[in-house]
Amino acid sequence: MIAQIKPAQSASVGATHAVFIQRSILHSVRNTEALIMAIMLPIMLMLLFTYVFGGALDPGGNYVNYVVPGIILLCAGFGSSSAAVDVAGDMTNGIIDRFRTMPIRSMSVIVGHVIASLARNLVATAVVFGLALLVGFRPSAGFVEWLAAVGVITLFILAITWLYAAIGLVAGSPSAASGYGFALLFLPYLSSAFVPTHTMPAWLRGVADNQPITPIIETIRGLLTGSPIHDSAYWAVGWCALILAGSYLWASWSFHRKAGRR
Amino acid sequence: MKSSSVMQDTGRPLKNHAGLGQTLRNSLTMAYRGLLKIRRTPEQLFDVTLQPILFTLMFTYIFGGAISGNVHNYLPIIIPGILVQTVIATSIVTGVQLREDMDKGVFDRFKSLPIARIAPLAGALLADTIRYTIATVLTFVMGYIMGYRPEGGMGFVVIAGLLVIVCSWAVSWIFAFFGVIARTAASVQGISMIVLFPLTFLSNAFVPVNTMPDWLQWFVKINPISHLVSAVRELANNGAIGAEFTLSLISAAAIVAVFAPLTVRAYMRRT
Numbered sequence: 001m002i003a004q005i006k007p008a009q010s011a012s013v014g015a016t017h018a019v020f021i022q023r024s025i026l027h028s029v030r031n032t033e034a035l036i037m038a039i040m041l042p043i044m045l046m047l048l049f050t051y052v053f054g055g056a057l058d059p060g061g062n063y064v065n066y067v068v069p070g071i072i073l074l075c076a077g078f079g080s081s082s083a084a085v086d087v088a089g090d091m092t093n094g095i096i097d098r099f100r101t102m103p104i105r106s107m108s109v110i111v112g113h114v115i116a117s118l119a120r121n122l123v124a125t126a127v128v129f130g131l132a133l134l135v136g137f138r139p140s141a142g143f144v145e146w147l148a149a150v151g152v153i154t155l156f157i158l159a160i161t162w163l164y165a166a167i168g169l170v171a172g173s174p175s176a177a178s179g180y181g182f183a184l185l186f187l188p189y190l191s192s193a194f195v196p197t198h199t200m201p202a203w204l205r206g207v208a209d210n211q212p213i214t215p216i217i218e219t220i221r222g223l224l225t226g227s228p229i230h231d232s233a234y235w236a237v238g239w240c241a242l243i244l245a246g247s248y249l250w251a252s253w254s255f256h257r258k259a260g261r262r
Numbered sequence: 263m264k265s266s267s268v269m270q271d272t273g274r275p276l277k278n279h280a281g282l283g284q285t286l287r288n289s290l291t292m293a294y295r296g297l298l299k300i301r302r303t304p305e306q307l308f309d310v311t312l313q314p315i316l317f318t319l320m321f322t323y324i325f326g327g328a329i330s331g332n333v334h335n336y337l338p339i340i341i342p343g344i345l346v347q348t349v350i351a352t353s354i355v356t357g358v359q360l361r362e363d364m365d366k367g368v369f370d371r372f373k374s375l376p377i378a379r380i381a382p383l384a385g386a387l388l389a390d391t392i393r394y395t396i397a398t399v400l401t402f403v404m405g406y407i408m409g410y411r412p413e414g415g416m417g418f419v420v421i422a423g424l425l426v427i428v429c430s431w432a433v434s435w436i437f438a439f440f441g442v443i444a445r446t447a448a449s450v451q452g453i454s455m456i457v458l459f460p461l462t463f464l465s466n467a468f469v470p471v472n473t474m475p476d477w478l479q480w481f482v483k484i485n486p487i488s489h490l491v492s493a494v495r496e497l498a499n500n501g502a503i504g505a506e507f508t509l510s511l512i513s514a515a516a517i518v519a520v521f522a523p524l525t526v527r528a529y530m531r532r533t
Binding site for chain 2: 048051056059189190194195196199201
């Protein structure tokens with residue numbers, strides 16, 4: 001009698017995601033250099049902008065309250081950019097071919113990188129907040145405002161991480177992914193992150209006022225410090241949702257094109 | 263019958279050391295090798311071409327209005343600052359490339375050649391002055407395009423540029439030392455950035471010192487980068503050679519006096 005060989009049962013989506021999230025977090029913890037940089041960058045930027053530039057940019061001494069949202073977004077962008085390098089590394093070192101032989105949803109690899117990056121960046125954001133409080137940041141937000149601010153920050157990190165993951169998928173190598181990602185890190189500078197847009201030349205003000213980062217920063221700043229938000233909140237959520245949806249679709253399409261469907 | 267190696271008398275005495283003339287020639291050849299590397303891999307010049315352009319545009323247009331009221335007033339402050347920051351940062355490459363060459367084993371090849379042992383090190387340091395010159399010219403050109411008109415005139419601008427190149431060459435000895443003693447190129451980059459980041463940003467390069475907290479001002483005032491920036495500003499904006507100029511040259515000489523022997527000794531020991 002010939003024994004019937006049953007095909008291996010696919011692991012549940014949740015279990016697969018959990019394994020790949022754990023894998024990405026382990027990689028992060030073991031990459032000491034990147035870990036130190038992720039902690040040092042917010043500290044250096046916070047101290048630099050508060051003490052070196054702060055007095056010149058806001059002689060009133062209230063600059064720390066203005067700059068914190070910008071530093072949070074800049075550090076989130078920097079932290080998320082490592083997702084592009086990690087994804088590009090996985091796509092070029094042959095590990096994806098190994099995963100494709102297993103009864104798992106191969107897109108879980110990318111989801112793992114994204115969720116791990118989100119977790120890393122939320123920890124980095126907490127570090128920024130802690131340091132900000134030490135150097136004089138005094139938010140006026142209540143519980144609901146804090147919750148909303150954390151929600152917007154999380155949504156932004158998720159959106160930008162998916163964008164970096166998509167960049168990592170289309171880049172030919174980890175160094176190329178790093179190069180492409182570097183360009184995105186300039187966006188917070190061309191916004192109201194560090195200086196009010198009305199102090200910029202007219203042609204630059206047009207760019208700064210109409211790019212995605214400015215309404216996100218204005219929303220976080222408004223929620224934490226009570227400055228007027230106007231319609232920035234709608235634009236912030238809209239931009240984040242658009243980037244998230246677009247990046248997710250781009251990443252899915254790129255992954256299936258490169259690694260095949262499962 | 264035993265095989266024996268026969269030494270033929272060639273009629274010329276064999277030396278195990280190189281004279282000054284030969285050392286200079288070998289160093290220039292190695293410097294030419296450095297220039298060839300730049301020609302073959304032009305992406306090496308990204309830091310000296312893109313950085314001055316990006317930093318000048320970014321700081322001037324984004325922070326200029328907030329710091330000095332308008333872009334035009336900020337240019338005489340920022341251009342010398344960006345110049346010093348960019349060119350000094352470029353000197354890190356000396357140490358990184360030196361370490362990469364030593365890791366690749368190319369220095370073992372050089373050891374087997376009848377050349378001065380110091381030539382590869384001296385050549386690398388010499389070739390990098392070209393990088394500093396490119397960064398210096400680009401920064402001033404970028405400033406000019408944006409509306410910067412140095413009051414000191416062309417002659418003093420050239421002196422300011424030469425001062426920055428000389429001081430950067432002096433600083434490159436520090437990074438060459440790191441390059442010789444470090445284990446990897448990445449660690450050279452890391453150590454160098456840790457040293458350079460506070461020195462360049464905790465200076466008067468970007469904002470006036472009097473806007474900083476008192477406890478920070480004392481460090482900024484003794485920071486050698488601040489003296490160099492002030493010297494460049496005096497030269498380019500006022501056409502004056504003052505105490506800052508002398509102090510910068512003395513600092514550069516002191517760095518070379520300390521780090522050149524250290525680097526050469528470490529280099530000779532490693533090769």
